[in-house]
Amino acid sequence: MSAAAMSLDGKVALITGAASGIGRAASLMFAEAGAKIVACDLSEAVNETAQAVRDAGGEVMAVTMDAGSEPDVIAAVKAATDSYGGLDVLFANAGITGGLRGFFEGTPEVWAETLRVNLIGPFLAIKHGAPEIMKRGGGSIICTASVAGLRFGAGPAQYSASKAGVINLVQTACQSLAGTGVRVNAVCPGLTETGMTKPAYDMARAAGKEHKIGQINPLRRGGQPEEIASMALFLASDASSYLNGQAIAVDGGLSSSHPVAPGTVREVEEGLKTVREP
Numbered sequence: 001m002s003a004a005a006m007s008l009d010g011k012v013a014l015i016t017g018a019a020s021g022i023g024r025a026a027s028l029m030f031a032e033a034g035a036k037i038v039a040c041d042l043s044e045a046v047n048e049t050a051q052a053v054r055d056a057g058g059e060v061m062a063v064t065m066d067a068g069s070e071p072d073v074i075a076a077v078k079a080a081t082d083s084y085g086g087l088d089v090l091f092a093n094a095g096i097t098g099g100l101r102g103f104f105e106g107t108p109e110v111w112a113e114t115l116r117v118n119l120i121g122p123f124l125a126i127k128h129g130a131p132e133i134m135k136r137g138g139g140s141i142i143c144t145a146s147v148a149g150l151r152f153g154a155g156p157a158q159y160s161a162s163k164a165g166v167i168n169l170v171q172t173a174c175q176s177l178a179g180t181g182v183r184v185n186a187v188c189p190g191l192t193e194t195g196m197t198k199p200a201y202d203m204a205r206a207a208g209k210e211h212k213i214g215q216i217n218p219l220r221r222g223g224q225p226e227e228i229a230s231m232a233l234f235l236a237s238d239a240s241s242y243l244n245g246q247a248i249a250v251d252g253g254l255s256s257s258h259p260v261a262p263g264t265v266r267e268v269e270e271g272l273k274t275v276r277e278p
């Protein structure tokens with residue numbers, strides 16, 4: 001295999017949540033890698049993503065749709081096959097937090113809507129996208145989960161549970177597609193600067209605390225949408241041809257640790273001093 005395996009030349013990629021953040025970054029990056037893009041979102045701003053892709057020389061169509069609605073998902077997949085003749089890559093990325101509530105403030109309505117978009121959405125994308133990808137002899141499906149789906153501490157309860165569900169969904173889907181050549185994986189972003197996290201970033205900046213963002217991961221910073229999109233591109237491409245049924249954290253190292261006692265943190269800092277100032 002060569003570095004050319006990262007190319008998506010001649011492929012058709014459908015991306016949900018493409019109006020903003022990770023989905024917009026992926027639309028631009030996948031197009032740059034040679035794919036024709038079907039950019040889907042609930043928001044009309046998906047047309048701005050499509051314009052940005054066109055301005056960069058890419059081929060794209062915008063579809064306004066609800067990723068948690070079965071008729072809308074069927075229509076989006078049909079738009080891809082009607083316009084571009086097939087489907088090779090599906091990035092089920094649209095997501096919502098459901099609002100920042102405490103565990104006991106959750107309601108069945110909030111849970112149902114969060115699960116509908118974040119978990120049933122990727123299920124529907126796989127259900128209706130995989131048969132088209134199979135017609136091409138195989139391809140790749142990527143779902144956006146989250147470090148919040150790995151364990152407590154990175155989002156509200158309904159959001160974390162929905163993302164844990166996505167991690168199981170890719171395992172189940174990869175097994176359900178055994179022998180078809182369709183790979184299914186998840187990317188688990190840590191804190192990333194997008195529309196979803198804008199309120200937190202805005203609040204930190206307004207309080208002069210921007211330098212504190214992302215300090216709990218070893219890279220000591222938040223991520224940028226392109227740093228998640230590049231993992232999605234790797235998973236979409238033949239460069240990851242033997243990678244299947246996995247959930248890969250892209251989080252600056254956040255999920256590599258158990259909670260640490262203050263003494264352990266001091267030890268690490270003392271150890272680093274001897275390296276920095278030998």
Ligand SMILES: NC(=O)c1ccc[n+]([C@@H]2O[C@H](COP(=O)([O-])OP(=O)(O)OC[C@H]3O[C@@H](n4cnc5c(N)ncnc54)[C@H](O)[C@@H]3O)[C@@H](O)[C@H]2O)c1
Nearest residue numbers: 017019020021022042066067094095146191192194195196
């Ligand atoms: N930003 C982070 O820190 C972070 C961390 C972990 C996981 N994620 C996940 O990344 C994915 C992308 O989010 P983002 O961070 O780029 O946020 P974002 O808000 O910038 O983008 C999400 C997009 O999804 C769209 N969307 C919401 N509901 C939809 C629906 N029902 N149908 C179609 N589109 C819909 C929104 O309109 C928006 O354009 C989400 O699944 C999110 O849960 C984000």
